[in-house]
Amino acid sequence: MSLPPSELLQALNWRYATKVFDGSRRIDAQTWAALEQTLVLSPSSYGLQPWKFLVITDPALRLQLRPHSWDQSQVTDCSHLVVFLRQQSIGAAELDRLIQWTSEVRSVPVEQLAFYREMMQKDLVDGPRSQQIERWTSNQVYISLGTFMTAAALLGVDTCPIEGFSPTDYDRILDLESSGYRSCVVCAAGYRQADDKYASLAKVRYRSTSLIERL
Template sequence: MGLASQQLLDALQWRYATKVFDANRRIDEQTWSCLEQSLVLTASSYGLQPWKFLVITDPELRAQLRPHSWNQSQITDCSHLVVLLKKRVITAADADRLITATAETRGIEASSLDGYRQMIQVDLIDGPRSQIIGQWAANQVYIALGNLLTSAALLEVDTCAIEGFNPAEYDRILNLDGNDYQSCVVCACGYRSAEDKYGSLTKVRYSAAELIEHR
């Protein structure tokens, strides 16, 4: 049975950017596993999945990250901290990996995907977008972030997307310097504290009439 329309809207109305987490409450293993799979199942351009997701629960490591996150308490107080990483460069090896995985998963010959492989090569590896591939990869990561926020809301897990951090310092602390991936955006996940005044505020959104046009 599918999700009722009102259930989805209620979940989206319920969620907000949580500012104060209950540091004593943790997301259970089954719920967290589901949220990890929501990340894995996220859509991406060409299906390339140019990302990795670091789930950080180590208190000492999070304490090191907090000063480089505008000292925001969500970093240390949330249940699970996710650092969403983007691929620095898209290479021929990335395209080949996707083609191989697709052929194996669907039981087809890799050669039948030669045209698709060439599209990736011409667009992202050799084409003009290769010069702005970092922005392209970041765009893909934000699709994953949005999917995580919505999935969490449906499971009544609170989240806060965080751009207020120093990516270079995160990369240093997380040993990502020289890695194929780099920090892009952060998401704190857990449960809101009763002391978070923002949890009771009415959501501010422009009307559908202002934001949506039908042509």
Template sequence: MNPISPTDLLDALTWRYATKKFDPTKTIASETWSALEESLILTPSSYGLQPWKFLVVTDPELKQQLQPLSWNQAQVADCSHYVVFTIKKNLTAADVDRFVARTAEVRGVPVESIAGYRGMMVSDVVHGARSFNVNEWATRQTYIALGNFMTSAALLGIDTCPMEGIEPVKYDKLLNLSEAGYATVVACAAGYRAEDDKYAELAKVRFAKSEVVEVR
């Protein structure tokens, strides 16, 4: 792998902003979008359990239906791709076993060889103290995916806007998520900024490094 330069990274992160107005005539190319989907898949998670599913909405009619459930924000309808980040609710031992089976398949090892790891995950996430707030734990994992997605998009020159101003329960109903055992957490619009989005030129407001980074 050839790493990008520190300058390129900071340039991309400085260029990025929460896009308020997308150009509805511009669509993300399939090759670029495929890479962004892979960035979601490659997101790290606690234990590697990946307690999520990412719904990619490109259908104009469905985006229009989601807009009034999103404080009527125009980004939902005008973006190229709209990603709904969901959690797998109430993880069970079966969910752990699915991950263990996948691990054995990908790494070419017997399931039995991972029995100890499986036991640790079940005793923590399914039966341990974490089980009492497992959906909150899964939600935190999903926000890792959101951050990874937005940074990856910036590096590819794609604009994004994280969307917490949504009605998750109504999203779940419209997208038929509850029946499948999933729940909406947050969403993110992706596409290309409109030329007249005034927020694109505003300076970023961040606290000084000395106030937020402490080296010991």
């Protein structure tokens, strides 16, 4: 499968962090189902998928979240609000879950995956990275955010990533405190309001010559 390079660049030039959503427009079910699958298909280190995605469409719940999102209107006006959650810790249970599921999906005996499990154990559970596991899981979540936003642009859906929010308050309102997951980043998705002035502003990006080096 391939996409013309011009179409990809056109979509990425079209997208921007939408400030004003058209509250009357909703993403249709087929398009949203595809976008949900882009979350599922997002890559992660080791394929461990240390995340969950809360899709919030309930207006009342979004009203509760808005004051803890710097009162940003995107939270209430977008079609779908996605809260990206990171796993709090990585231990034996998480490794065993992946190994077991890999065995089932690929019809491979668990014993043949022992080396892979040991590698993850040494790195994420016993190694130095275990001391920064929250940072590691957050990094993985941001990979899924990028995948989601790019896919949305290709489908003509607007997005706005939101870091301006209180994770502690989100965790409380969404009842995550005993779930093993924590709010990491938020993304609003929908369709831009026709008069959103930011839609027509030129992108401010440094020239590729100052960002890309070829060795």
